[in-house]
Amino acid sequence: xxxxxxxxxMAVCTALTVGVAAQGVPVVPTIIRPATASKPAAxxxxxxxxxxxxxxxxxxxxxxxxxxxxxxxxxxxxxxxAFPKNDDTVTVDGKPLQWHAVDTTNYNVNLFHFAAGLKKxxxxxxxxxxxxxxxxxxxxxxxxxxGSNAASVWWLNGEQVISLFNDRQTVIDDGVSRRVMLKKGxxxxxxxxxNAGGATDFCARFLDANARPITGLTIxxxxxxxxx
Amino acid sequence: xxxxxxxxxxxxxxxxxxxxxxxxxxxxxxxxxVRDGSRFYAYATGxxxxxxxxxxxxTWRRAGGVMQSMPDGRxxxxxxxxxxxxxxxxxVIKVGDxxxxxxxxxxxxxxxxxxxxxxxTLDPTSPDYKWTDAGPVVWSDGVEDSNAIDPGVFxxxxxxxxxxxYGSYFGYIRLVELDxxxxxxxxxxxxxxxxxxxSEASIIVSHxxxxxxxxxxxxCCQGAASSYSIRMGRAxxxxxxxxxxxxxxxxxxxxxxxxxxxxxxxxxxxFGLLDLGDGVQKFSCHFEADLDRGGISVLDIRPLLWRxxxxxxxxxxxxxxxxxxxxxTGTALELAVEGVPVGGRRGRGGPPRGGGAGGRGGAGxxxxxxxxAAQEAAQVSANWPAGALDARLSPYxxxxxxxxxxxxxxxxxxxxxxxxxxISVAGTERSLTATANGELTVLPTFTGSxxxxxxxxxxxxxxxxxxxxxxxxxxxxxxxxxxxxxxxxLERVDASTDRQRWLLRTP
Numbered sequence: 001x002x003x004x005x006x007x008x009x010m011a012v013c014t015a016l017t018v019g020v021a022a023q024g025v026p027v028v029p030t031i032i033r034p035a036t037a038s039k040p041a042a043x044x045x046x047x048x049x050x051x052x053x054x055x056x057x058x059x060x061x062x063x064x065x066x067x068x069x070x071x072x073x074x075x076x077x078x079x080x081x082a083f084p085k086n087d088d089t090v091t092v093d094g095k096p097l098q099w100h101a102v103d104t105t106n107y108n109v110n111l112f113h114f115a116a117g118l119k120k121x122x123x124x125x126x127x128x129x130x131x132x133x134x135x136x137x138x139x140x141x142x143x144x145x146x147g148s149n150a151a152s153v154w155w156l157n158g159e160q161v162i163s164l165f166n167d168r169q170t171v172i173d174d175g176v177s178r179r180v181m182l183k184k185g186x187x188x189x190x191x192x193x194x195n196a197g198g199a200t201d202f203c204a205r206f207l208d209a210n211a212r213p214i215t216g217l218t219i220x221x222x223x224x225x226x227x228x
Numbered sequence: 229x230x231x232x233x234x235x236x237x238x239x240x241x242x243x244x245x246x247x248x249x250x251x252x253x254x255x256x257x258x259x260x261x262v263r264d265g266s267r268f269y270a271y272a273t274g275x276x277x278x279x280x281x282x283x284x285x286x287t288w289r290r291a292g293g294v295m296q297s298m299p300d301g302r303x304x305x306x307x308x309x310x311x312x313x314x315x316x317x318x319x320v321i322k323v324g325d326x327x328x329x330x331x332x333x334x335x336x337x338x339x340x341x342x343x344x345x346x347x348x349t350l351d352p353t354s355p356d357y358k359w360t361d362a363g364p365v366v367w368s369d370g371v372e373d374s375n376a377i378d379p380g381v382f383x384x385x386x387x388x389x390x391x392x393x394y395g396s397y398f399g400y401i402r403l404v405e406l407d408x409x410x411x412x413x414x415x416x417x418x419x420x421x422x423x424x425x426x427s428e429a430s431i432i433v434s435h436x437x438x439x440x441x442x443x444x445x446x447x448c449c450q451g452a453a454s455s456y457s458i459r460m461g462r463a464x465x466x467x468x469x470x471x472x473x474x475x476x477x478x479x480x481x482x483x484x485x486x487x488x489x490x491x492x493x494x495x496x497x498x499f500g501l502l503d504l505g506d507g508v509q510k511f512s513c514h515f516e517a518d519l520d521r522g523g524i525s526v527l528d529i530r531p532l533l534w535r536x537x538x539x540x541x542x543x544x545x546x547x548x549x550x551x552x553x554x555x556x557t558g559t560a561l562e563l564a565v566e567g568v569p570v571g572g573r574r575g576r577g578g579p580p581r582g583g584g585a586g587g588r589g590g591a592g593x594x595x596x597x598x599x600x601a602a603q604e605a606a607q608v609s610a611n612w613p614a615g616a617l618d619a620r621l622s623p624y625x626x627x628x629x630x631x632x633x634x635x636x637x638x639x640x641x642x643x644x645x646x647x648x649x650x651i652s653v654a655g656t657e658r659s660l661t662a663t664a665n666g667e668l669t670v671l672p673t674f675t676g677s678x679x680x681x682x683x684x685x686x687x688x689x690x691x692x693x694x695x696x697x698x699x700x701x702x703x704x705x706x707x708x709x710x711x712x713x714x715x716x717x718l719e720r721v722d723a724s725t726d727r728q729r730w731l732l733r734t735p
Binding site: 174 | 666717719
């Protein structure tokens, strides 16, 4: 099932009613399909457009060593280098999994909504996520700042910059990278997020040299031709 | 005494001596400590007005006396005529490009005068070093209700006005306004304002729209029997009335305790503000008796805190094992290794509880749960990777990698009031270290290099700021910062951010 199909059926940028609670109350629709070619970073600098791979079943252990082991496995070709497009499919353990381009209406991306809406498991799962950020100029001494539920490992332009372990909730600026160079042009953020059970989500933004959120960035998932 | 005992005693003495400044700190009635260039200067009671100098605020040395630069090595004739030939309890302040040094010149008390010396520099090695006698500023005639000793000078940051308090137990603590251009009285024809009684060693400071009068109560000069303590009141106007925390006017004997005797130090007196900037305030005083220095009177420097609108005397950080908790995030600094739950891994709620049906009493109930021992590094560190590791922040779970031994670094110098510290995971040599790019690492050993030496300043709210002595390749002073809930770094010192505020808690 594609994300498009589980959208509300409207042609453009429709709120995704990702599920219906037992009592018939609609789940808050925080995940929507991108309707524009690019998207500026939100107020507060949050990055609200991502490509998310349908969840991979994993043991769901969250200790340092277990997370490192889980993330170190090769699940699909180019998992740390390729840049997927919406609806691309990879095969993991013999099963096809699909990439979905999504926007979030919140500061965070609700992976529980995402997976539940696809009728995929939300516990003991690994999510691969990726996005491309355009910077208007070289921006030295910036930091990637993320929060995740639960453990996560993050790469910026191919370099691992953040690792968070153990069961945890998404706290803004929980994991903050060391000072990095945000390059003029495209920058690729990639992460693996492991959930053991319950809610799962993440948020991400960049901070400047004075720890203030950077807002002058643009997310452009179509910028794959620029990516090296 | 056996050699072992001698060695142990010497070691203990060494450790304790680290806490009340280092070097030659024996003095009495110290002035406010003033910085000129990179050096700290303090002046004290004694023949010729002895001067003490420190290059870092931690290790002090004697540097002669002020009167060495005066004709005949004594106060000016007018000062002696109004008071006497003694030289006591000076205070010093920089106003514009001049230093004003006030000193008491008592004769037979309460006949006394306060003299003024004016100079361009405090550095005796400077070609500009010279004190000029500006005569007596105030005096007491031996009959009036005043004893003109113990000057304390205050520059009001609100308007630049300059004030002098003085006095002792023969009468009132008095206040006069000074001319910032000359250091002498601005309105000599006006009667001084009485602001307190039953006090000496007075001085005014201001904070958040209040004026605080700090004085010393009790008796001096009796070693460990001295009952000196520093007391305080506050007022909305510099001229008072100064009321203590109970609302008692200091003119009627009021004065809430600011600092009394504690630990191995007896009889604090002669408060002086040392504002180091960037949100760090300290105060100087002398203690009548340092029990670890044979009971002599010594200079000390301690953190100055503010709580509920009142100054509070802080303590320099004692050596110990701490959890270092971010005041911003509530998470604790740890060596980035996989933690082991204290007592080992177990399921929800711990091991099965006894008691059978009903769960209380009765035959066959399992023994009560036994205590779990504290986790030490030796129990769990075998699985820690070798070499340099990251530092990170995590919820505090009483685990070994979260407990830090904060220890004075031997022979590494210090800063105002305290030695530099080594910060190592307790029970290990793994030491917190600043890196060249302004980040942090934990190296497997402590070498004593500047990037492993930490300054720990207690801030006005009681939290602490950690700054490495040096960041390789960097010039700016940087502070330990909780830039994220799980992520420490070093950032340029910023007094306004909670990121750089830390708590030292019992592990």
